[in-house]
Amino acid sequence: MPPLLFFSLVLSLLPILAKSTTDPGDYAILLAFQSSLDNPEILKWPSDSQDPCGPPKWPHVFCEGNRVSQIQIQNLGVAGTLPANFTQLSMLSNLGFQNNKFRGKLPSFRGLTNLKYAFLNGNQFDTIPLDFFGGLSSLLDLSLDENPLNQSTGGWTLPTDLTDSAELVNLTCSKCGLVGPIPDFLGSLSNLNVLQLSYNNLTGMIPSSFAGSNIKVLWLNNQGSSGLTGPVDVITQMPFLTDVWLHGNSFTGPIPDSIGALTALTRIWLNSNQFVGLIPSNLTSLPNLQDLQLDNNLLMGPIPSVKYNFTYSGNSFCASDPGVKCAPDVTSLLGFLHGLNYPTHLDSSWSGNDPCVGDWMGIICSSGKVAAINLPNLRLNGTISPSLGNLDSLVDIKLGGNNLTGQIPSNLSNLKSLKLVNLSSNNLAPPVPSFPNGVTLLVANNPLIDKASSPSPSTDSPNTPGTQITPNSNDNGNENGNRGTSKKSNNSAIIVPTVCASLIAISLAGFLFYYKGKRRKASTLMPETSIVVHPHDSSDPGSNSLKLAVANGSNAHTPRSEPHSSGHSNIHIIEAGNFIISVQVLLNATKNFSQKNILGRGGFGTVYKGELHDGTMIAVKRMEASVVTNKALDEFQAEIAMLTKVRHRNLVSILGFSMEGQERLLVYEFMPQGALSKHLFHWKPAGLNPLSLKRRLNIALDVARGMEYLHNLGQQSFIHRDLKSANILLGDDFRAKVSDFGLVKLAPDGKYSVATRLAGTFGYLAPEYAVTGKITTKADVFSYGVVLMELLTGLTALDESRVEETRYLASWFTQIRTDKQKLREAIDSTLDTSDEETFASICTVAELAGHCAAREPYQRPDMSHAVMVLVPLVEKWKPAKDESEEYLGIDLHLPLLQMVKGWQDADVSGTTASTDMSGTYSIVSLDSKGSIPSRPIGFAESFTSADGR
Ligand SMILES: *[C@@H]1O[C@H](CO)[C@@H](O)[C@H](O)[C@H]1NC(C)=O
Ligand SMILES: *[C@@H]1O[C@H](CO)[C@@H](O)[C@H](O)[C@H]1NC(C)=O
Ligand SMILES: *[C@@H]1O[C@H](CO)[C@@H](O)[C@H](O)[C@H]1NC(C)=O
Ligand SMILES: *[C@@H]1O[C@H](CO)[C@@H](O)[C@H](O)[C@H]1NC(C)=O
Numbered sequence: 001m002p003p004l005l006f007f008s009l010v011l012s013l014l015p016i017l018a019k020s021t022t023d024p025g026d027y028a029i030l031l032a033f034q035s036s037l038d039n040p041e042i043l044k045w046p047s048d049s050q051d052p053c054g055p056p057k058w059p060h061v062f063c064e065g066n067r068v069s070q071i072q073i074q075n076l077g078v079a080g081t082l083p084a085n086f087t088q089l090s091m092l093s094n095l096g097f098q099n100n101k102f103r104g105k106l107p108s109f110r111g112l113t114n115l116k117y118a119f120l121n122g123n124q125f126d127t128i129p130l131d132f133f134g135g136l137s138s139l140l141d142l143s144l145d146e147n148p149l150n151q152s153t154g155g156w157t158l159p160t161d162l163t164d165s166a167e168l169v170n171l172t173c174s175k176c177g178l179v180g181p182i183p184d185f186l187g188s189l190s191n192l193n194v195l196q197l198s199y200n201n202l203t204g205m206i207p208s209s210f211a212g213s214n215i216k217v218l219w220l221n222n223q224g225s226s227g228l229t230g231p232v233d234v235i236t237q238m239p240f241l242t243d244v245w246l247h248g249n250s251f252t253g254p255i256p257d258s259i260g261a262l263t264a265l266t267r268i269w270l271n272s273n274q275f276v277g278l279i280p281s282n283l284t285s286l287p288n289l290q291d292l293q294l295d296n297n298l299l300m301g302p303i304p305s306v307k308y309n310f311t312y313s314g315n316s317f318c319a320s321d322p323g324v325k326c327a328p329d330v331t332s333l334l335g336f337l338h339g340l341n342y343p344t345h346l347d348s349s350w351s352g353n354d355p356c357v358g359d360w361m362g363i364i365c366s367s368g369k370v371a372a373i374n375l376p377n378l379r380l381n382g383t384i385s386p387s388l389g390n391l392d393s394l395v396d397i398k399l400g401g402n403n404l405t406g407q408i409p410s411n412l413s414n415l416k417s418l419k420l421v422n423l424s425s426n427n428l429a430p431p432v433p434s435f436p437n438g439v440t441l442l443v444a445n446n447p448l449i450d451k452a453s454s455p456s457p458s459t460d461s462p463n464t465p466g467t468q469i470t471p472n473s474n475d476n477g478n479e480n481g482n483r484g485t486s487k488k489s490n491n492s493a494i495i496v497p498t499v500c501a502s503l504i505a506i507s508l509a510g511f512l513f514y515y516k517g518k519r520r521k522a523s524t525l526m527p528e529t530s531i532v533v534h535p536h537d538s539s540d541p542g543s544n545s546l547k548l549a550v551a552n553g554s555n556a557h558t559p560r561s562e563p564h565s566s567g568h569s570n571i572h573i574i575e576a577g578n579f580i581i582s583v584q585v586l587l588n589a590t591k592n593f594s595q596k597n598i599l600g601r602g603g604f605g606t607v608y609k610g611e612l613h614d615g616t617m618i619a620v621k622r623m624e625a626s627v628v629t630n631k632a633l634d635e636f637q638a639e640i641a642m643l644t645k646v647r648h649r650n651l652v653s654i655l656g657f658s659m660e661g662q663e664r665l666l667v668y669e670f671m672p673q674g675a676l677s678k679h680l681f682h683w684k685p686a687g688l689n690p691l692s693l694k695r696r697l698n699i700a701l702d703v704a705r706g707m708e709y710l711h712n713l714g715q716q717s718f719i720h721r722d723l724k725s726a727n728i729l730l731g732d733d734f735r736a737k738v739s740d741f742g743l744v745k746l747a748p749d750g751k752y753s754v755a756t757r758l759a760g761t762f763g764y765l766a767p768e769y770a771v772t773g774k775i776t777t778k779a780d781v782f783s784y785g786v787v788l789m790e791l792l793t794g795l796t797a798l799d800e801s802r803v804e805e806t807r808y809l810a811s812w813f814t815q816i817r818t819d820k821q822k823l824r825e826a827i828d829s830t831l832d833t834s835d836e837e838t839f840a841s842i843c844t845v846a847e848l849a850g851h852c853a854a855r856e857p858y859q860r861p862d863m864s865h866a867v868m869v870l871v872p873l874v875e876k877w878k879p880a881k882d883e884s885e886e887y888l889g890i891d892l893h894l895p896l897l898q899m900v901k902g903w904q905d906a907d908v909s910g911t912t913a914s915t916d917m918s919g920t921y922s923i924v925s926l927d928s929k930g931s932i933p934s935r936p937i938g939f940a941e942s943f944t945s946a947d948g949r
């Protein structure tokens with residue numbers, strides 16, 4: 001076709017040919033080009049000349065021989081399109097079209113073998129054909145920047161045809177609609193000096209093929225919303241780099257020390273990424289560096305003092321001024337973090353120059369000194385740095401359930417105050433150093449150590465004078481809770497959580513003492529008591545018992561009691577039957593389920609208010625028959641029996657249930673103030689007062705404690721799955737309890753997700769749960785983060801009627817959270833943010849909320865972290881005396897031993913006991929007929945209210 005076309009062209013133009021020297025084909029294309037412009041007059045091409053090459057030549061046109069080789073019309077404001085046959089100007093070598101108003105589709109440049117320079121940047125071309133490249137064998141410089149190429153069709157990637165342009169020196173395509181990964185082949189263009197791909201939507205890592213390339217200028221900054229990710233180590237193998245822009249992405253990891261190899265570097269901007277760790281001196285001392293931007297990362301340690309331009313704000317440095325060293329404890333802790341490769345969730349909270357001030361996740365202080373490192377189950381990767389051995393004040397090191405490798409540093413054994421080292425469920429290697437008497441070392445479930453020491457359950461490892469406990473140590477807190485499984489039989493299903501709850505109770509009680517010690521600035525950290533709990537071999541017939549050894553400090557290294565020795569206590573099993581209540585009683589209490597008694601409706605049924613004959617208020621949930629199928633009846637009974645065991649002052653527990661015929665009824669405490677959602681979102685129409693900051697903080701802490709308890713029930717750990725403000729109920733004192741936990745498990749497959757959608761709880765769903773349906777406790781943590789956001793803003797989690805930007809509270813809040821001004825504007829207008837102290841507390845909660853609602857589950861903290869953050873805030877805003885500590889008439893200040901004794905006594909007398917997070921014991925007695933607890937705790941109800949979202 002083309003030769004034929006050309007032939008006919010030549011024929012039709014014969015008369016002109018006679019007079020002109022310019023190739024008639026080129027002339028015809030120039031005419032077509034001219035006529036496709038809106039403002040051809042700008043070019044001043046003479047209408048009376050058919051000889052663009054001249055002489056006299058047309059303006060802006062340059063020829064070689066009689067062929068057009070250049071058109072230079074940059075910055076003229078030329079508007080229009082390029083005709084598809086434009087590239088029949090086959091001798092083109094240089095196009096200067098930049099900064100005009102060209103629009104529409106670019107013609108394919110394929111096969112323009114003479115083209116060296118193509119400046120198409122700064123136009124409005126909106127389409128680039130897939131075959132644009134290919135055969136551009138002379139190309140030196142291609143600029144496509146600032147064209148909205150293929151944006152309407154989802155963007156484009158640089159095609160491999162570009163490898164035909166082996167001479168290419170400069171490739172710039174910033175703001176040109178690129179998406180997807182950076183192509184590997186760019187690393188193999190051996191002449192490439194300048195690669196500018198800023199302001200696109202590139203994703204993924206810098207390709208490893210870039211190592212060894214000759215690139216000098218590398219601009220990959222500001223890639224859309226997600227941006228480029230991964231570490232940037234590969235750039236340290238690009239020795240010619242002079243100018244590097246990587247800012248505005250999601251790069252992670254430390255800035256590598258090997259960056260010292262980039263001696264030609266004059267400018268490097270790494271700001272607004274997620275770089276972690278210390279700033280290597282190899283970077284700051286680069287000989288030619290003049291401009292370094294590191295602001296808005298997660299960098300730590302000291303700020304270097306340099307003479308050139310340097311920005312560094314918005315990091316987690318220990319000091320605010322360049323050149324100031326970190327405190328010795330901070331230096332040691334940063335060394336520890338380095339060994340763990342700077343996990344993001346720690347990195348973001350460990351800021352400042354005093355680990356005892358502010359929110360240092362997992363750091364517990366006493367008397368202003370670091371007393372404990374409490375970071376179990378965080379999937380920490382890496383080694384235990386010997387720098388921990390410099391933290392003389394350490395009493396506890398709790399790193400169980402991580403993925404730590406390498407050896408246990410031997411200098412830890414020199415720590416003078418050390419009492420407990422829990423390293424169980426890791427991947428540590430022998431040898432295990434010798435710890436002195438009085439130190440309890442837990443190293444169970446470290447395969448390499450287990451193999452080396454092949455421990456037997458009844459003897460201490462011979463090479464460790466300190467107590468080393470290897471087998472079955474449930475304290476490792478394996479997140480999935482399925483290590484050392486005990487199979488679910490009706491019997492053990494009941495006992496297992498109880499045992500675990502008790503185990504946790506004890507370790508938490510220990511924690512409480514640290515905490516109280518810290519608060520009261522006590523000089524001793526802990527009573528001279530060490531407690532080791534170790535569950536009995538489950539094959540033993542007496543497995544329903546828990547062995548508990550309480551030893552005095554003087555011989556604390558021998559806490560391991562023999563089976564059935566004194567000092568243990570049996571857990572009493574309560575038969576499920578004790579909680580069965582007759583339907584007739586509930587019919588009477590609710591006036592035959594009168595419409596007037598309806599409190600709310602939820603995914604699982606309708607909730608009615610009820611009054612027992614003695615005046616006690618209750619809430620009765622009448623489950624929809626379809627929710628619990630007959631087939632699931634046995635399971636229903638077992639599950640409900642289990643749920644009745646969940647007792648915590650911040651949880652609305654099931655007090656009893658009925659199952660007769662089609663009726664499935666659950667009885668709950670009555671919570672007079674109803675759902676939190678009502679007080680946050682509908683207080684005006686309901687004629688209520690808005691919640692004060694103090695109340696909100698208390699509610700946040702209550703919910704955190706309730707959830708923490710649920711998550712820590714052990715092998716049967718409960719996941720709420722539907723935490724939301726409509727499921728948080730308030731008592732007359734405005735203290736909060738979480739309701740409706742555990743029910744989700746009862747719903748038949750598929751049923752729940754429908755219910756969720758109908759109830760509109762999408763705004764609370766963790767992304768991974770919403771997408772994969774896979775659930776861990778971290779999904780609850782996400783929902784909790786959303787509840788915190790609601791508490792701060794007074795906005796519902798999801799509101800379709802809001803503008804798109806703010807529709808999903810979680811995503812909007814996460815974006816604005818770090819901007820103080822925007823945050824201030826976002827806060828519920830009933831809260832006074834002009835007071836700086838108030839605002840500081842709000843900022844802390846906002847940060848916690850963002851942390852909890854982090855996109856990746858592993859970035860979210862445990863609920864215990866939320867408790868740790870909130871406790872000091874609640875302290876700050878509470879009046880001199882906190883009446884809540886007497887809430888259940890339990891003296892929180894009892895010494896641990898006395899508390900344990902009280903629990904044992906209670907146990908013997910036919911009551912069951914469990915603890916809440918703050919170490920209190922909520923002892924729930926059952927009367928002999930086993931209906932409703934004889935000591936009503938202020939009965940409350942639980943429902944998913946109709947206003948729930
Ligand atoms: C080039 O294409 C335009 C339409 O885009 C057409 O009008 C013109 O005749 C063509 N010229 C040649 C020489 O093919
Ligand atoms: C590449 O771009 C640089 C400026 O960024 C310029 O100095 C150099 O001449 C260009 N090289 C080529 C071959 O276009
Ligand atoms: C790139 O991302 C931005 C949002 O950051 C979006 O507005 C734009 O449409 C995306 N472009 C393409 C080509 O996907
Ligand atoms: C940078 O620092 C590290 C030690 O911190 C050193 O091993 C390395 O060789 C240094 N220099 C270069 C050019 O990487």
Ligand SMILES: *[C@@H]1O[C@H](CO)[C@@H](O)[C@H](O)[C@H]1NC(C)=O
Binds near residue numbers: 290291308309
């Ligand atoms: C430092 O920054 C200032 C202001 O941004 C700029 O004017 C100056 O040229 C920069 N100096 C160097 C050496 O880059």
